[in-house]
Amino acid sequence: MQPISQVLRGIIMMCLASLSFTLNDTISKFLIDDYHISVIIFIRSVVALPMLVIIAAVIGRTRIRWSRRMWLHAARGGLNLTAAYLYITGLRYLSLAEATVILFSSPLVVIAASSIFFKEQVGWQKWAAACCSFCGVLVAIRPGAETFQVASLFILASSFLYAMNSLTARWLPHEDHLWTVSFYGAVFSALFVAPVAIPNWNHVDSADLLLFGGAALCSSLGIGLNSLAYRLAPASDLAPFAYSGLVWSMAVTWLVWGTIPEIWTFLGAGVIFSSSFFYFVSSKKKREQKV
Numbered sequence: 001m002q003p004i005s006q007v008l009r010g011i012i013m014m015c016l017a018s019l020s021f022t023l024n025d026t027i028s029k030f031l032i033d034d035y036h037i038s039v040i041i042f043i044r045s046v047v048a049l050p051m052l053v054i055i056a057a058v059i060g061r062t063r064i065r066w067s068r069r070m071w072l073h074a075a076r077g078g079l080n081l082t083a084a085y086l087y088i089t090g091l092r093y094l095s096l097a098e099a100t101v102i103l104f105s106s107p108l109v110v111i112a113a114s115s116i117f118f119k120e121q122v123g124w125q126k127w128a129a130a131c132c133s134f135c136g137v138l139v140a141i142r143p144g145a146e147t148f149q150v151a152s153l154f155i156l157a158s159s160f161l162y163a164m165n166s167l168t169a170r171w172l173p174h175e176d177h178l179w180t181v182s183f184y185g186a187v188f189s190a191l192f193v194a195p196v197a198i199p200n201w202n203h204v205d206s207a208d209l210l211l212f213g214g215a216a217l218c219s220s221l222g223i224g225l226n227s228l229a230y231r232l233a234p235a236s237d238l239a240p241f242a243y244s245g246l247v248w249s250m251a252v253t254w255l256v257w258g259t260i261p262e263i264w265t266f267l268g269a270g271v272i273f274s275s276s277f278f279y280f281v282s283s284k285k286k287r288e289q290k291v
Contacts, residue, residue: 010233011241013225018245020222026252027215031208037088040215041081042197043204045190048216049183056179064183067176076165077188080223083161090154103159128275136243136271139264169230182224186216240275247273 031040056062067073087103172181204212229238246268253259 007233007237010229010238013229013232014238014241015244017222017225017229018242019248020218020225022245022248022252024215024218024222026256027211027218030211031215034205034208035202036197036200037085038193038197038200039202040212041084041193042190043212044216044219045186045193047209047212048186048220049190051213051217052179052183052186052220056183060177060179062177062179065175065177065180067173067180067184069171069173069176070184072168072171073181073184074188076168076227077185078192079161079165079168080185081189081192083158083165086154086158086161090151090158093151093154103155103162132271132275134243136246136268136275139268139271166226166230167235169227170235172227172231174231178221178224178228181227182220185223185227186220 028040035043053064056064250266
């Protein structure tokens with residue numbers, strides 16, 4: 001069982017990764033009407049490469065290193081790219097709120113897969129925290145019956161691929177730091193999406209380059225932080241905190257669009273926070289008793 005300090009670092013990274021993904025989605029909303037999704041992914045991936053090299057040198061005091069498991073970075077890049085495409089395809093037929101509910105089944109998939117494939121001990125506290133958090137999402141978003149249609153399968157498949165991508169982080173070499181993981185995530189996203197992006201290419205407005213830069217940074221950091229979080233702590237420990245994305249989404253929606261969430265959204269967020277806090281406290285006591 002990992003020390004509580006290590007698990008806490010993983011939880012913090014998971015929450016920051018959720019924030020990064022939320023910011024990336026927000027920025028992408030300003031670009032989606034003018035550019036094909038493949039073009040957005042390609043440009044943000046290419047823009048991210050020099051940014052990550054510079055940030056690694058200036059902030060991290062390190063450099064991007066060659067990974068001894070480059071094949072794994074390639075496989076994870078393919079999983080992430082396929083998941084993104086399936087998610088966006090589902091959004092053509094479902095609202096963002098309805099798609100979010102289905103996508104948030106991913107933490108539950110992570111817990112189940114970690115138990116089956118990694119033989120993690122998943123106690124009732126982990127299942128309770130994850131299930132209660134998912135119920136909090138349902139309370140906040142309150143999807144209609146139209147959510148459960150054929151288009152939902154795209155989002156469900158995307159959720160499964162995101163879960164698999166998270167779990168494969170366990171196999172990343174320990175010397176692959178945040179900047180290395182983020183860099184190769186951008187490299188393989190650009191390589192894999194290029195054949196689709198080139199035929200759909202259109203003129204890029206110079207005024208949008210700042211948006212592409214922001215999306216590049218947020219997307220790359222999200223991938224890197226999410227990967228390192230699952231490498232630090234058991235997947236089943238982190239799963240409940242993946243729902244922090246709903247809280248970040250509420251805050252960003254209010255700050256960017258000035259839309260005040262409904263009371264149901266606050267209630268759902270409260271359920272998510274309470275269940276995650278309950279699990280963290282009970283897990284902390286359990287670890288202290290074993291010391």
